[in-house]
Structures are given as structure tokens and as C-alpha cells.
Amino acid sequence: MTCSTNERINPSLSSNFSEGVSTKFYTAGANALICIMPDLIKKIRSLEKVSRQLEPGDEARKSVLKKVLDYSDDFLRDLETAKVFEKKDDSGKELSETPVTEEGKDIDTLLGLISRNVDHNGVNPASGGYLGYIPGGGLYFSATGDYLADVSNRFAGMYFASPGAVRMENVLIRWMSDMLGFPKEAAGNLTSGGSIANLIAVTTARDNFGIKGRDLDRCVIYHTAQYHHCIDKSIRIAGLKECIKRNIPMDDSFRMIPGELDKQIQIDLKNGLRPWLVIASAGTTDVGAVDPLDKIGSIARKYEMWFHVDAAYGGFFMLTAKGKKVLKGIELADSVVLDPHKGLFLPYGTGAVIVRDGAKLQNTFSFQANYMKYATEENEYSPAEMSPELTKHFRGMRMWLPLMLHGVKAFRAALEEKLLLTRYFHEKIREAGFETILEPELSVATYRFIPSNGDANDFNSRLLEEVKKDGRVFISATTLEGRVVLRMACLSFRTHVEHIDLLLLVLKEKVEKLLADPAFK
Numbered sequence: 155m156t157c158s159t160n161e162r163i164n165p166s167l168s169s170n171f172s173e174g175v176s177t178k179f180y181t182a183g184a185n186a187l188i189c190i191m192p193d194l195i196k197k198i199r200s201l202e203k204v205s206r207q208l209e210p211g212d213e214a215r216k217s218v219l220k221k222v223l224d225y226s227d228d229f230l231r232d233l234e235t236a237k238v239f240e241k242k243d244d245s246g247k248e249l250s251e252t253p254v255t256e257e258g259k260d261i262d263t264l265l266g267l268i269s270r271n272v273d274h275n276g277v278n279p280a281s282g283g284y285l286g287y288i289p290g291g292g293l294y295f296s297a298t299g300d301y302l303a304d305v306s307n308r309f310a311g312m313y314f315a316s317p318g319a320v321r322m323e324n325v326l327i328r329w330m331s332d333m334l335g336f337p338k339e340a341a342g343n344l345t346s347g348g349s350i351a352n353l354i355a356v357t358t359a360r361d362n363f364g365i366k367g368r369d370l371d372r373c374v375i376y377h378t379a380q381y382h383h384c385i386d387k388s389i390r391i392a393g394l395k396e397c398i399k400r401n402i403p404m405d406d407s408f409r410m411i412p413g414e415l416d417k418q419i420q421i422d423l424k425n426g427l428r429p430w431l432v433i434a435s436a437g438t439t440d441v442g443a444v445d446p447l448d449k450i451g452s453i454a455r456k457y458e459m460w461f462h463v464d465a466a467y468g469g470f471f472m473l474t475a476k477g478k479k480v481l482k483g484i485e486l487a488d489s490v491v492l493d494p495h496k497g498l499f500l501p502y503g504t505g506a507v508i509v510r511d512g513a514k515l516q517n518t519f520s521f522q523a524n525y526m527k528y529a530t531e532e533n534e535y536s537p538a539e540m541s542p543e544l545t546k547h548f549r550g551m552r553m554w555l556p557l558m559l560h561g562v563k564a565f566r567a568a569l570e571e572k573l574l575l576t577r578y579f580h581e582k583i584r585e586a587g588f589e590t591i592l593e594p595e596l597s598v599a600t601y602r603f604i605p606s607n608g609d610a611n612d613f614n615s616r617l618l619e620e621v622k623k624d625g626r627v628f629i630s631a632t633t634l635e636g637r638v639v640l641r642m643a644c645l646s647f648r649t650h651v652e653h654i655d656l657l658l659l660v661l662k663e664k665v666e667k668l669l670a671d672p673a674f675k
């Protein structure tokens with residue numbers, strides 16, 4: 155192969171190049187390589203020109219960020235007046251019709267798309283008037299924390315890679331563990347949410363007893379009918395679907411009856427079965443009921459079973475005096491699930507699992523890989539050996555920053571305020587002629603309106619639809635023993651007394667409207 159003179163590499167490039175290339179390659183194809191080089195460099199340089207667009211300069215960064223900040227400020231400013239539920243006729247179809255293309259678009263166009271199709275479409279959980287399902291809100295300083303974590307992109311999976319990021323997450327786990335009253339051997343993991351946290355707990359419990367496939371149809375799991383459906387998913391994913399599951403009877407307040415649990419365990423033992431896991435709820439999603447954790451915990455201890463507490467909704471009420479009383483016995487648990495994106499008001503994407511004996515959690519999720527051989531450290535648990543994840547979002551930062559900036563006091567006050575707002579709502583809604591279903595234990599109120607004529611379930615379903623259509627506040631509903639029941643769940647840091655008053659007003663207006671309907675006259 156010969157090269158024409160003008161294709162030949164220039165002398166300075168050529169000498170740089172000969173240093174950087176292995177001799178073997180160089181001698182094998184010296185002639186050919188010298189011919190290719192100018193083209194190769196030219197090509198690389200021309201690609202670089204385009205690929206460098208991925209690294210915006212000072213000005214481009216500042217200009218996009220300023221627009222994003224303005225947009226977010228407007229969003230927050232409008233929260234007080236914006237609808238909590240908006241139904242778009244096209245349900246945001248514009249997004250489906252805007253494909254990802256070769257050429258980029260400008261930030262104004264994209265913010266417009268986001269505003270029209272995402273931020274003003276469906277429910278708005280950022281609003282203080284969002285009182286459905288389980289709210290949280292979304293702390294601003296979590297977004298700031300995410301920004302910091304994402305810009306520096308520390309690898310929070312392994313201690314050796316980022317001792318600081320791992321320590322930060324472990325500090326948070328220690329803080330939650332102390333809040334629960336767990337011993338110093340406890341450890342845990344920050345997850346993407348409560349569902350994955352429950353999966354981690356169930357899997358750890360399984361491995362603790364070395365439960366094998368052949369044992370499954372003898373192994374018994376105990377819970378109430380009110381346990382969260384994600385635990386049922388966890389049980390299936392963990393390969394435990396064939397276990398026997400017992401729905402333990404509940405009292406009138408939808409709490410597990412400990413005596414019934416004990417009785418059922420004894421019957422099962424007598425029949426040669428193997429009771430191994432008790433699942434209690436520290437605040438059911440449906441009605442906010444807290445199972446008697448202390449009594450259930452003692453029973454689990456007595457029979458040497460694993461005691462798991464799903465505190466995804468209620469756990470952070472441990473920061474309040476009332477919560478501590480209601481959740482008494484949580485310290486007996488072998489594992490607890492918490493959801494900082496509920497009770498600590500973080501934006502969606504952060505749950506937590508805490509295991510009483512951290513070594514058991516590590517036993518389930520530790521791993522060996524050739525490419526990680528030199529990457530383990532003895533003195534701190536690494537998130538990667540405490541969960542199914544390896545590379546993960548550095549989610550500690552979004553929890554640490556707001557906690558450190560505000561201090562715990564602000565969170566405690568907000569949680570106490572939610573408990574009292576729920577009490578307030580409970581009294582007021584009764585005054586307004588509604589039937590209340592349960593005394594709220596934490597911050598979920600259950601109620602329904604009984605019209606003197608017509609079907610009550612129909613009335614309350616329609617009442618829910620009317621409130622949704624109105625959009626000034628948002629609530630949800632459930633079915634309890636065949637009755638359609640409305641729920642008011644108060645857990646957003648943005649919810650204050652005026653939101654509760656607005657809900658009361660909207661409910662009153664809608665009841666009047668429905669009572670004028672021939673179906674209920």
C-alpha cells in the first residue's frame with residue numbers, strides 16, 4: 155500500500171504518534187497505519203466537535219439553568235392556586251407525538267412540553283391540597299441535593315469508590331435505626347421506594363432461615379388482609395409464592411388481633427407446619443391502622459420467627475411523641491421498611507429498609523466478582539452488598555441535605571401538625587353530618603356521607619368524582635367490608651389548616667349538589 159504525499163501524516167503528529175502505539179501494532183502495519191492516521195485523526199476531531207455539545211459551556215449552562223429555575227419558581231408560586239387534579243382532553247398526547255430526533259431542541263420548547271403535558275395533567279402531588287393515597291410533597295432542598303449528586307456523579311455503591319457518599323448514606327441509616335430504637339448492629343439500605351425495601355426485607359428473612367424450595371408448602375407467613383399489596387409481590391418475587399399465607403383476624407379498627415395470631419401459630423405447629431414470618435403494618439395505607447407491634451413482636455420472639463414491620467407510611471411519626479406511643483414495639487422488629495418519600499416529604503424515589511442484624515442483610519446481598527475483588531472494605535457496609543443494586547443513584551444526598559439544612563425540628567413539627575390537622579378534620583367532618591369510620595390513629599381519616607335516600611356507596615363514589623372534577627383538592631377512596639369510604643390522608647409538609655378548610659368546603663358544596671340529584675331526593 156502506498157500513500158500519496160498529501161495523505162502522509164505531518165511530521166509532528168507522526169512523532170507523537172509513534173510513542174503512543176504498541177510496537178507490535180506499529181511494526182505489523184507501519185506503512186498502512188501512517189496512511190490511515192491523518193484520516194483517523196480528522197474523523198475523531200470532527201466527531202469531537204459534535205460530541206462536545208454534551209458538555210455545555212459556562213454560558214449555556216447558566217442560561218438553561220436560569221430558565222429551569224424560573225420555571226420551577228413559577229411552578230412553586232402557582233401551587234396555592236393551581237388545580238390538584240387536571241384532566242386534559244388529549245391526556246398529554248403531544249409528548250407521544252414529539253419523537254426523539256437527531257437534532258436537539260431549545261429549552262423553551264422543552265419546558266413548554268413539560269408544562270402542558272406533564273405538570274398540568276393528572277394529579278399534582280406537590281400541592282398542599284393533595285390529600286389522596288399517601289402524600290409527601292417533595293422538598294425543594296432534595297431537588298437541590300439531587301442536583302449536587304448528579305453533577306459530581308459520585309459512585310455511591312461501593313465504599314472504596316466514594317467513602318464519603320457511602321458514609322453519608324450510612325449516617326442516614328444510623329439515624330433512622332436510632333429513631334426505631336434498634337441496636338448498633340443494625341444496618342440497612344436506601345432504596346428507590348417502599349416496595350423494593352419490602353422485597354429486600356422479605357428476601358433477608360427467607361435466607362435467615364435458609365428456606366428452600368422443598369420446604370415452601372410447610373412454611374407459613376402471617377399478616378392481616380390490610381397488608382400492602384407490594385409485600386405480596388415481594389413474596390412472589392422472592393420465590394415464596396407456595397408458602398401458606400394466613401390472614402389473621404382484625405379488631406374493629408383493622409388492627410391484627412395478637413391472640414388470634416398466637417392461636418393460629420399453635421394450630422400450625424401442631425399440624426407440623428413451620429411458622430417463620432410475621433408481617434405487621436405500622437400504618438396501613440388504607441386506613442392508617444397500626445397493628446399492636448409490641449404484642450405481635452413478643453409472639454414472634456416466642457416462636458423464633460422473623461418479625462417484619464412495614465412502616466412505609468407511618469414510620470417517621472416516630473419523630474413525634476404521639477407516634478412513639480402508637481408505634482411502641484417497633485424496636486422488636488427484625489426488619490422495618492420506611493419511606494422517606496412519604497413521611498420525610500422527599501420527592502418520589504427514596505425508601506429505606508433497616509435490618510436489626512445488619513450482617514443478615516449483608517449475607518443475602520453480598521457478592522463476589524473478579525472485577526470487584528479489590529474493592530471491598532471491612533469497616534463500612536457498602537450499599538452494593540446490602541441490596542440488589544450495584545450502580546445506583548446517590549440518593550443519600552437528597553435526604554441528607556434537607557435534613558441538615560432544616561434540622562430535625564422542622565420535620566418533627568410538620569409531622570405533629572399533620573396529626574393534629576387530621577384530628578381537626580375528623581371533628582369538622584363529623585360536625586358536617588358525615589359518618590366517620592375510625593378514630594384516626596395517625597394521619598388518615600375515613601368518612602362517608604349517608605344520604606337519607608338512595609344508595610350510600612353510589613353517593614360516595616359520585617362524591618369522589620365530583621371532588622376530582624372540581625380539582626381544588628384531591629382525595630381518594632377505598633372499600634371497607636363492602637362500604638365505599640372516603641379517605642383524607644394528610645402527610646404533605648405543604649398541607650396546612652387552609653387546605654383542610656378548603657376540603658371541608660368542597661365536600662359541603664358537592665354534597666349539596668348531589669342531594670339535589672333525583673337519585674338521592
Ligand SMILES: *Cc1c(COP(=O)(O)O)cnc(C)c1O
Pocket residue numbers: 288346347348349350382384435437438439464465466467493505
Ligand atoms: C406506600 C406503601 C408501600 C409501597 O411503597 P412505595 O414507596 O410506593 O413502593 C408499602 N407499604 C405501605 C404501608 C405503604 O404505605
